[in-house]
Amino acid sequence: FASRRNLHINVNISDNTFTGNVDNEINGNWILAPTGSIHEARLKAKVKRRLRKNSSRDSGRGDSLSDNGDVVRSVVPPTSPKGKLLNRRSRMGKGRGLPKKGGAGGKGVWGTPGQVYDEDKVDVKDPNYDADCIYETVVLPLDEETFEKTVTPIVQEYFEHGDANEVAELLAELNLGSMRGDVPMLAVSLALEAKASHRELTSRLLSELCECVLTAADVEASFHKLLKELPDLVLDTPGAPQMLGQFIARAVADNILPKSFIDGYKGRVDCEYSRAALDRAAVLLRMSRWTGLRIDSLWGSGGGQRPVNQLIKEVNLLLKEYLLSGDTVEAERCLRELEVPHFHHEFVYEAVIMVLESKGNRTLQMVLQLLKSFCASTVITVDQLRRGFERVYLDMADLSIDVPCAYSLLEQFVEQSFDAGVIDKKLRDLCPCRGRKRFISEGDGGRLKLESC
Structure with a gap:
């Protein structure tokens, strides 16, 4: 420390004055102290420190001291490195409106009223870009x-x-x-x-x-x-x-x-x-x-728009005409013209009921032939066929009241339908058996009475 600083001071204690040359460093600047008091040198250094910490409004100006200690302000050019040094000036309200790094913030970041554009299609950096334009998709007229x-x-x-x-x-x-x-x-x-x-x-x-x-x-x-x-x-x-x-x-x-x-x-x-x-x-x-x-x-009501009762009557009429003529092609055409593919399960149901009520082998064979033809041509789907048979199975308790031998006729028709490939084994096994076993007498050993119908 002694090597960096040479002090040659003659101090008079009585009047607190000194004479001589003082080589000293004040606030980072080496100065040659003239004859005067140390107190004045400290005041000058304090003023310099206070000016450097001045508000942001004066940060771009250069300040200096005159020989007599007055503050002299000189404007520093904006491009001067000294004006940018340690500049912590806030840019709030004084920026140029440019977005921040990363695309956030900046003037107009949310767009302007009435402005509609697609970010994928519009280049906002284009010098010809107009923020007031509205971009829409144009569809060409059809030829x-x-x-x-x-x-x-x-x-x-x-x-x-x-x-x-x-x-x-x-x-x-x-x-x-x-x-x-x-x-x-x-x-x-x-x-x-x-x-x-x-x-x-x-x-x-x-x-x-x-x-x-x-x-x-x-x-x-x-x-x-x-x-x-x-x-x-x-x-x-x-x-x-x-x-x-x-x-x-x-x-x-x-x-x-x-x-x-x-x-x-x-x-x-x-x-x-x-x-x-x-x-x-x-x-x-x-x-x-x-x-x-x-x-x-004028055109009539076709398809599913007709009432269910009317559709049932037309299905029964179709079956009766088929039993008289035996024309499978005509029956298929009439069924297609009904335009009710979702209602074909009713056709299957009415056909099986007609077999049970007729009690004749001719009706059984003709209906079996008709169902086989419709299944082969996919006029009636497997789902509609299954639903029709299942409906008959559920109504057998009521049908057996009017037709006592309904169970035996149904078993016969279901077995022949399975042999003809109309239904599968699962649907055949669902067929219900007769509701009540009738014996010849109490001591007959459980021998069943033959059906006589």
Whole structure:
């Protein structure tokens, strides 16, 4: 310590003054102390320390002392290293609005009102990027070929589930463009080759779509095109003119076609098919006005929309006609036209009951042949067949009251059905036995009495 500092001080104790040269270090700076008091040197060092710890507002300024101890402030350029040294100035409210490192914070980090963009598709660093723009997905309108490939599966699926709201939602997602008026035309064209129940569903679909997806002008334009294309439709569907006339009458009754649609063609139709369709529609509308014919049930109710009692009557009628004719192909066609594949277990149930009530071998053999044919062609599924037999098993207690020998007849029919491959072993084993054993006498040793029926 003595080697670093040389002190040559002459102190006068009486007046607290000193003379001589003092080489000393004050606050890290080597200075040559002039003649004066140590107290003044300490005050200067204290002032320097206080200025260095000044507020952040003055941190960018350089401060110095004059010879007489006054503070002299000089502005330091922002780029000066001295201005950046030990700068702990807060940037709250004084930043440039840039995001922090890592992407958090910064001005506009939450976006601006009305701004919609996809971060995966929009480059916010692009100099041409405008925060006020709204980016949306543009769907191109369908052309004729794409329209047919897209809308045809939608209509065909509608024939299966019958939910018009789902069709409306799917069509609303498409940009139909100029092909919007062809939706009714495509639906009616597909319905002409389908069943009566599908035509009824098509009429309902047109009525539902006219409220949300289509306009009355679109429906009218579609029927104009259908009348022009009737010569081509007749090649695939001979009854197309009469069915199209019924579609026109139903559309007028549902108020999606104007009543003047038919009158506009009077005296201006050269095609015989178009004339037949318009005449059919005019006759149906007159009948509804004069005789009270219900146009809304023009196609009838098909499939599962019919009451259960009506379906049971039609199934019994089908079985009786088969027992008279013996035509298996015709019986299969009639069963398919009922359009109730979920109700085929009722057909199996009624067929087995008919065998038990007939008590004849001819009915047993014909019903067995019919069930074998239907199972081979998968008209009746294994599940529906099983449900039909199980229903008979559960009702045997009541059936045996009207038919005393029902148990023995059922066992015979079930055994022959198993031999013919109609049912499996598990279903055969479920067959119930006779409800009560009858003995010849009390001392016969348990010998069963023969059935006499």
